[in-house]
Amino acid sequence: MALSPEPVWELGATLGEGPVWVAREAALWFVDIKAPAIHRFDPSTGAKQSWDVPAQVGWVLPSSEGGMIAGLQSGVHRFDPASGRCELIHAPEAGRPGNRLNDATVAADGAIWFGSMDDAEQDDTGRIWRLHGGICADTGLPPVSITNGPAFSPDGATLYHHDTLGRKIWASSVENGKVTATRLFADIEDGAGYPDGPTVDAEGCLWVGLFAGWAVRRYDPSGRLIATIPMPVANITKVAFGGSDLRTAYATTASKGLSEAQLAAQPLAGALFAFDAGVAGLEGHVARV
Template sequence: MSTPRPVWALGAALGEGPVWVEQGAALWFVDIKAPAIHRFTPGTGEQRTWAAPAQVGWVLPAEGGGMVAGMQTGVHRFDPATGAFSLIAAPEAHLPGNRLNDATVASDGAIWFGSMDDSEQSDTGRIYRLDADGAVDTGLPPVSVTNGPAFSLDGRTLYHHDTLGQTIWASTVEDGRVTDTRLFAAIEEGAGYPDGPVVDAEGCLWVSLFRGWGVRRYDPAGRLMATVPFPVANITKIAFGGPDLATAYATTAAKGLSAAELAAQPLAGALFAFDAGVAGPPGFLARV
């Protein structure tokens, strides 16, 4: 593994949701609190930004082109050519204090995503599954701040976080149904809060740590294998990218840092890259 290095020092308030998009060979991510969608193209160094009309938690590539974005107002199609957003589904229109927070695409093209209480106080965050037929609550217990989900390589295990509870959970998935939820790992007090998870090509789970100064790698049994230290406190999620999917990109956040902490962490909110020593699996395109 290599030391994380900044590749775009944009100072994001709450950088999140990195995803490698093969078409265009670019790393897409968001700043939830700006709010904005960003694209970084390593081959050319291009940095592109689109303003979002509401807090945006994630952006994912869609089958047939374009992107899908999860915002406080619901799931939207996003057209980078025009910057336009169009609503697909609003599963929590009745919860204006919630927002969408993290997501992944399953092998069948369905988007699995979570919500959270924007004030981080009430247990109103849930995990949903969205396909062409609409969004469905998976029935997992609500928490204040969800993160993930992420799938195992065979698609049968769903990893999801109770971030404020400092716990990582695993559930069995079969035919779109979630069962057998069990504790996968717990983050010890003082080590930060589990943020976005992602699985690598060897089936191990990478967990970013908000207020934890690093990223951890766990084996499929929940045993800690490695930790990658960062020069900033708030790491939110990683994604594997590059031509061989062997470069890990990490989003970070300046949110919640005091003036003194910001002065000591001038790279807070930057997009980082590092060699993880392992590649990631190819991603899937959303079919919604």
């Protein structure tokens, strides 16, 4: 595996997002929000599969019942790869047609924690939700225009989530599925881009893709920046750890918002990249909704 990021799928995604390693398939799943499409990459064979979906799709996660759970603009759906069909199971923001779902993770108990955002990227209408046991509840975190994350610490006691336009990374304490306190974890300085999707490694460090920042960052649990991985494109949306040892980092990227001149200078914009993370990621969980 390359030490520097190399493209493994040059699909030119408009807004690649939500990479997740599905261990039972030894495959990486991710989405192109704007296509809208769901993608699957098998690194052992190089096989690539894609499914068109009926609305903007922010994330896709493995389900304990088989198949996948996907977050579309209209709500949370069961997604059947065999048929390509989406079946709505929860519509937490049916009264906010200008919003869409944007990023998600699965907790150790199988609960899906996911965010929403204003699709126009203007109003503070984005929230963080928790779906478990058939109940979808607002976590009570303050609304922002664009949420990203969440992601959990290895012990599940800390939830990381982003105010992307505000360039702030927050850390919230979680007990029994409820947020109890929130603190500022890190600020992204002017000119460094915007914090997009987060993920956590086995050492408890937070990896953050920087949109318009040309890099992935790694922060230790105290919020100290300890590593920066330069990328060959500007818009990095999220990293996921995969492979048999969970030491391969996969990064989704986006061509959204780039001018013709910028696209010409970044021919790999929107590609899926891989590189040696130098550390293992955390084993993923399956959703039990």
